[in-house]
Amino acid sequence: MQVKVSSIIGLFCIIGCVYQIYGITKSYLKFKVRHDVAYDYSTSIELPAIDIMVPMFVAINWTKVLAHHPEMHDYCEKLKVKYEQSNFTIDNRNVKCKEYIYLMFLEKFPFVTFDDLPYRVDVKKIKEDTVDIRTCITKLIVASYEYKDIGCKVTRYYNGLAIFMRIFCLNGTKPSSVDTNTVSLNEGIVAYFYYCLPVQFGIRFSDSADFPSYDQSKYFMITSKPGSFPYSTINFAKTVMSSLEYPYETNCRHYNKDKSISQCMDKYTLSQSPPYLDKYSVHEWDEHINHLGFSNPHNEGEKVCQDELDAFNKCNQQAAATECKKTIYLVEGKFSDEVVGSNSIIIIVPSLNLNTYHSVHPVLPWDEYVIYIGRIVGFWFGVSMYDLILKIFIGSRARLRLNVNEN
Incomplete structure (x- = not known):
């Protein structure tokens, strides 16, 4: 079997081309990256998803539980001994016991655990025996429009330690936003809402693509006395972190x-x-x-x-792995338990902090990488054509000599 010289040259060129592409790709994926940080004041103020977290010990409707579970009365008797100053009678047993339970857990907060609950919860009990916090937001106003008129979506979540509600307002397909001029005309208020939530809950802002979090350090926690109507002022600082797509050295993933x-x-x-x-x-x-x-x-x-x-x-x-793009909202707020009107209210105001954008890019951009690969392929393609070009050259030279001899 005769092996052609052109086949040997072609095989050699393929191996050399693949090896060089592998080498440059391996080096490219290990390239150093450039970190950029940008700050800006936006001409409009975005209203991200609003997460409300209610710890399980106050989310449970204890009046309902005590009425349907007589065995809980022994637990109430133990609490009565601990809090003797709040004596109760048969008529107000459930009301007073509920206050004792709140008081006991508020003393332990934030170190209340699943095992501290005197009432074993499961999925069914969460759905049946907790407060429907969707009904606890009596009115939400965004830029002078009530949330029912601007397409706000309300969803609920739970785990074994708390229940959650997310309010996300859309303007078409984008998060609702308020022009800074409108905010100025609205006395510096982006949005506000009235509520009748339990005596303790947390509020934060989040990316609608994220899951609610139980991490209480991410929330602005509000604790009030039963029967009081506190008000709070909150704002947020936005940070966007964009990383490289997998498989760069940051190894980020879209998830x-x-x-x-x-x-x-x-x-x-x-x-x-x-x-x-x-x-x-x-x-x-x-x-x-x-x-x-x-x-x-x-x-x-x-x-x-x-x-x-x-x-x-x-x-x-x-x-x-690092998430390729992550938006974080750091919530800040002020709380006052002074009585102002007959409704509890939370006011959302603009932040004094700049929006921050962190981005990471390869030192060698993608287009330059493609051009470099093109050069390698072109070089080896040219080498692989050596035998064919040589044959064409020799053939042309032979024909030229033949023409000269004939003349």
Whole structure:
């Protein structure tokens, strides 16, 4: 079998071209990156998603629970001994006991745990025995328009420690925003709403693509006395972080990290016998069936189940990549428990802080990388044509000589 010289040259060129492309690509993916930071004042003020978090101990309708669960009366008697100054009679037992429960947990806050609840919650009890916080926002005004008129969407979530509500207002397909001139005419107010929420709750701003978080450090917490009508003023500073797309050295991914960890934990806990839910993972309101609880019955005596902790660490490692684009809203606020009118109110005002944009780019842009690859391919293509060009040259020279001899 005779091997042509052109085939050998072509194979050599293919190997050399692939090797060089591999080498430059490997180097390119390890290139250093440039970090850019930009600050700006926008001509319009965006209204991101508003998250409200109500801890489970105040989210539960204790009046309803005490009326339907007589065994809770023994618990009330123990609290009565602790808080003797608030004696109750048969007629006001449930009312006073509810106040005792609030008082006990407010003393422990923010270190209230799932195991501190005297009432074992499951998905069904959360849906039936907690306050419907959607009815607790009596009026939301954005730029002089009521939220019912501007397409605001209200969704609910829960975990074993709290219930959540998200209000997200859209202007077409974009988040609702208010022109700074309109805010100036509106006495510096972006939006405000009246509420009748429980005695303690947290409020924050978030990206609508994110999952609600139970991390109370991310919320502006409001605690009020029963029967009072406090008011609060809040604002937020926006930070946008744009990273490189996978597989650059920042190894970022387009996904929601909290949701990824939650789904990973669901795979572990729902595979157990009997199945249950992780008490820290946040779930959409109708995501799971009612009979599921938030602890493994085989480990009820343990405050921390080692197997569950190991599963969480594994899920956290799997979701260790950086999110390619992340928007964070840092909430700040002032709270006053002075009585102002007959409604509790939260006022959203512009922040004095600049919006911050962090971006990361490769030192060698993508278009330059493509041009460089093109040069490599062109060079090896030219080399692979050497044998053919040589044959054409020799053939042309031979024909020229033949023509000369004939003449």
